[in-house]
Amino acid sequence: MNAAELQALIRDIPDFPQPGILFRDITPLLKDKRAFAGAIDLMCEGLAAQRIDHIVAIEARGYLLGAPMAYRLGAGLVPVRKPGKLPFKRLTADYALEYGTNSLEIHNDALSPGERVVIVDDLLATGGTAVATKSLLKQLGAAIVGVSFLVELTALHGREKLDGTPVNAVVKY
């Protein structure tokens, strides 16, 4: 399946989660077995030929894509979580929301210096969560090979905030 066929399975939901937001719902794509496998394969394109030690997946929808990418690439899987979920010693990074801030956490033994990782999430909007994840990975000394998204909202210019890191997105709006 190519990107256009995948995009046709993404459903637009107006005014979710709040008025004025057009939500791109990937659940019809995920439930289609050919589309799901095709999306994972496209998100892995260009990565299979490299050494990737870990996929770093962002809670929660990033897990739906990052975990199968790790399996396909023969990599380990490292979850970045919302505050209070990880039980061991952890690092925290804040990121801005429209109003206020939120945080992401990673275990402080999740990665070793020099390990080659790819960050995965479902959607690139303003880039806040991906930038926060990059800062966590830099604190651990990991080598960030790239960031991989299923969907990119290009009008929000999140890609520019990820300067210097290769960004891959399968479906673009």
Added chain:
Amino acid sequence: MNAAELQALIRDIPDFPQPGILFRDITPLLKDKRAFAGAIDLMCEGLAAQRIDHIVAIEARGYLLGAPMAYRLGAGLVPVRKPGKLPFKRLTADYALEYGTNSLEIHNDALSPGERVVIVDDLLATGGTAVATKSLLKQLGAAIVGVSFLVELTALHGREKLDGTPVNAVVKY
């Protein structure tokens, strides 16, 4: 990797998320590429020979295991989510916590009657979330082939609450 080798990579965290709870932390297993792939393969054992239309994965740690199982089995992926996360029309099922209740939701078009599904989560404790997920799937008319966990806490007897549904767990405490 066999179940004992996987179990050796699960870390015990006392008093998390609250005093008196011994938390079984699977993150050291997930980040080990051989263990992660081995866990997915063991969780899929006996399923590859059957027709499985969808993996139904429970938020959030269930996604880390259910999504790669769907990829490996060539199945579609259906996320069950916490309240307020799914954007389309949905069904809700409540389940009891030690104090109060919580809910899980599924899109009402996630599955068609007769589709063969496997429920996946990281850990079977009292069985509340798996039972709630079963009730969602029954409302949609799905055929529940089984429930697959990475870890089972046998002393909590969750398996008994899933009467009539085959339960698979790789690591048992």
